[in-house]
Amino acid sequence: MTSPEKLQFGLDTFGDVTVDATGHPVSQAQTIRDVVAQAELADEVGLDAFSVGEHHRKDFSISSPDIVLAAAASRTERLRLGTAVTVLSSDDPVRVYERFATLDAVSNGRAEITLGRGSFIESFPLFGFDLSDYEVLFEEKLELFRMLTEEKPVTWSGATRAALENANVYPKTENGFPVWVGVGGSPESVVRAARHGFGLMLAIIGGSAARFRPFVDLFHRSLETFEQPARPVGVHSQGHIAETDQQAWDELYPAMEVSRNTIGAERGWPPFSRMQFQQDVGPDGATYAGSPETVARKIAATIVALDLDRFDLKYANGAMPHEQLMRSIELFGTRVVPRVRELLATGS
Structure with missing residues (x-):
């Protein structure tokens, strides 16, 4: 296991998109400004990374992660700045690489990117892509992106974009930047990440984290098979931290219920219930919500179970007030993370 x-x-x-203290929704513009402030606080409390996801719908405000991250770069000093995720299938790999190479420059080498197909499909019709090409779009574009990371002239051809012949892409980075592939639980996606030599970021949003151990083992075996060097494994899971378990649950549940039911209505899910929520925040659930001690112990158990290099908490889960999110960030950095390191160091 990685040392604590x-x-x-x-x-x-x-x-x-959040709400103000009176419960009224704030604008998407204000939400974006608040996200930048949240990144600034994450830097101040000593966290390692801050990632924003790409979406193209009214309940999420960030459609251009690199712009938000560039704003965050101007107000932070050490925080790694990345995505969760960039929907590569409906974007152009050359433009994506250029944007993040630029972010790496303005942040003084702090950019990273997590590439994925995305769990939402709004970007496909928005940018003129056919969902029937879902698999080939990601496979081809991930291959091209991997070639671009070498920062050498690229010759490439495929079915999803114009061919490249000895093409250079600018700006060049000073030291490259970390690349992850976001995976929701498909063995094929795990093997793909290993084949390209990228890090593995597991999105665990349901059930016990321990059930993902076979994917971690498959990733390490696949890296060896493809003769790739060791690559990190991380987990992305949702949660919220407050002074007590009950406070955290009472703050999180109403927002999560609305968010889950809005998305669930589109996908045919049953209504979200408080009983399901309490199962999710329990020891075998995928929601890391509670007091600093409760959350720290659950994160530590996940790190041990999966032999992780990184744990990312999705701290915003529905329309929660900015002030609650800021307090959660503060507690995560000042109390949860130090406690996790302590628990791992002592084997508690």
């Missing part, structure tokens, strides 16, 4: 002092801890957000 070398473990990385990050925060993820989709820029969920």
Whole structure:
């Protein structure tokens, strides 16, 4: 297992449109400004990474992660700045690489990116892509992106975009930047990440984290098979922290209920219930919500079970007030992370 002092801890957000102190929704513009302030606080409390997801719908405010991250770069000093995720299938790999190479420059080498197909499909019709090409779009574009990371002239051809012949892409980075592939639980996706030599970021949003151990083992075996060097494994899971378990649950549940039911109505899910929520925040659930001690012990157990290098908490989960999110971030950095390191160091 990665030594406790070398473990990385990050925060993820989709820029969920929030509410003010009276419960009224704030604008998407204000939500974006608040996200930048949240990144600034994450830097101040000593966290390692801050990632924003790409979405194209009214309940999430961030459609251009690199712009938000560039704003965050101007107000932070050490925080790694990445995505959760960039929907590569409906974007152009050359433009994505250029944007994040630029972010790496303005942040003084702090950019990273997590590539994925996305769990939402709004970007496909919006940018003129056919969902029937879902698999080939990601496979081809991920291959091209991997070639671009070498920062050498690229010759490539495929079915999803114009061919490249000895093409250079600018700007060049000074030291490259970390690339992850976001995976929701498909063995094929795990093997794909290993084949390209990228890090593995597991999105665990339901059930016990321990059930993902076969995917971690498959990833390490696949890296060896493809003769790739060791690559990190991380987890992205949702949660919220407050002074007590009950306070955290009471703050999180109403927002999560609305968010889950809104998305569930689109996908045919049954209504979200308080009983399901309490199962999710329990020891075998995928929601890390509670007091600092409760959350720290659950994160530590997940790190041990999966032999992780990184744990990212998706701290925004529905329309929660900015002030609650800021307090959650503060507690995560000042109390949860130090406690996790302590628990791992002592084997408690």
